[in-house]
Amino acid sequence: MHAVVYEHFGDESVLSLREVPFPQPARGQVQVRVGVAALNPVDFKLRSGMLRMFGRPKRPAITGKDFAGEITALGPDVTGYTVGQRVFGSVDPMGGHGSCAQFVALATDLIAPTPDALSDEVAASLPVASGTALRALEDIAHLQQGQAILITGASGSVGASAVQLAHSIGARITGVCSTANVDYVRSIGADQVVDYKTDDWLSNKARFDVIFDAAASATFSSARACLTDNGIYINTMPVPKLFLAAFVARLTSRQRCVPFLLKTNAQLLERLATLAASNIIVPRIGEVIGLGQVPAAQRRMQEGKTHGKVCVRFN
Numbered sequence: 105m106h107a108v109v110y111e112h113f114g115d116e117s118v119l120s121l122r123e124v125p126f127p128q129p130a131r132g133q134v135q136v137r138v139g140v141a142a143l144n145p146v147d148f149k150l151r152s153g154m155l156r157m158f159g160r161p162k163r164p165a166i167t168g169k170d171f172a173g174e175i176t177a178l179g180p181d182v183t184g185y186t187v188g189q190r191v192f193g194s195v196d197p198m199g200g201h202g203s204c205a206q207f208v209a210l211a212t213d214l215i216a217p218t219p220d221a222l223s224d225e226v227a228a229s230l231p232v233a234s235g236t237a238l239r240a241l242e243d244i245a246h247l248q249q250g251q252a253i254l255i256t257g258a259s260g261s262v263g264a265s266a267v268q269l270a271h272s273i274g275a276r277i278t279g280v281c282s283t284a285n286v287d288y289v290r291s292i293g294a295d296q297v298v299d300y301k302t303d304d305w306l307s308n309k310a311r312f313d314v315i316f317d318a319a320a321s322a323t324f325s326s327a328r329a330c331l332t333d334n335g336i337y338i339n340t341m342p343v344p345k346l347f348l349a350a351f352v353a354r355l356t357s358r359q360r361c362v363p364f365l366l367k368t369n370a371q372l373l374e375r376l377a378t379l380a381a382s383n384i385i386v387p388r389i390g391e392v393i394g395l396g397q398v399p400a401a402q403r404r405m406q407e408g409k410t411h412g413k414v415c416v417r418f419n
């Protein structure tokens with residue numbers, strides 16, 4: 105089968121489109137023919153070696169995590185799924201597996217059924233980006249109706265999902281994005297929008313119950329003056345300094361600092377499917393490309409030049 109593979113860490117030139125063996129489903133796994141793979145920043149971060157402190161994918165490694173497609177084979181002991189069923193999910197990349205491939209094989213705890221109402225593009229766009237927003241706002245911050253939340257990266261895939269989710273909860277939302285995206289962020293539910301090109305939310309006087317720093321554009325020490333006394337700050341770039349800040353905050357104040365690291369499972373994917381099928385989370389599909397265009401798309405994403413999800417369509 106065809107897949108986009110890398111042998112060494114580096115820029116997008118280490119990626120090549122190659123013929124690799126079909127993945128066979130092991131016990132508790134299914135094999136899926138990928139209809140659409142969706143790209144995320146974590147793909148280029150893993151490929152470049154930026155995330156090596158969290159583990160190194162076994163190489164040769166196939167790039168990409170998120171996908172939607174159709175089950176083509178069941179491994180031993182799989183129940184609850186059938187061949188031909190539409191599913192979506194997120195590959196664990198550490199074993200060298202990835203979604204920029206014609207087929208994936210993975211555990212049923214990393215997939216969920218795709219609702220009929222959702223296209224493969226929409227379903228594939230959900231796991232990492234919208235999953236991060238859902239875990240952060242509902243499972244960690246326990247965001248409530250009427251609370252004030254500030255969301256950075258509000259025009260990006262994680263941040264926009266967070267704005268949509270916070271809007272459905274009834275929170276008071278301030279979104280942070282660049283000039284070109286102000287109207288979009290307002291259109292998906294933000295009450296206030298801060299244009300970071302012309303304004304700095306860190307120097308404004310507003311205070312928030314939750315700061316979801318999806319763009320990882322601040323630090324806990326700079327953001328805490330904008331938090332209520334028992335407010336929570338969540339940052340999507342879990343660097344060692346942030347873990348230290350989280351530890352110190354626990355000992356010294358009622359404010360919380362959370363270095364975020366996504367853990368996906370079937371239950372999270374099922375919740376995302378329900379939210380997307382009810383049009384609460386509506387991913388913005390930016391472009392649909394072919395497998396051969398993945399290296400160039402990863403470069404554009406790394407340079408901040410993509411807008412909305414980049415989906416890779418097979419066939």
Ligand SMILES: NC(=O)c1ccc[n+]([C@@H]2O[C@H](COP(=O)([O-])OP(=O)(O)OC[C@H]3O[C@@H](n4cnc5c(N)ncnc54)[C@H](OP(=O)(O)O)[C@@H]3O)[C@@H](O)[C@H]2O)c1
Nearest residue numbers: 145236257259260261262281282285319321340364365366
């Ligand atoms: N730790 C985890 O488990 C985890 C999970 C998922 C994602 N992430 C990380 O979360 C980040 C966002 O992911 P994504 O998929 O949403 O990426 P994305 O779609 O590329 O969006 C990034 C957004 O950040 C915005 N941005 C850039 N600089 C900013 C600033 N100074 N202030 C406010 N916003 C700014 C951009 O807004 P404009 O276009 O308007 O400039 C862009 O829309 C990535 O770094 C990703 O790796 C981490």
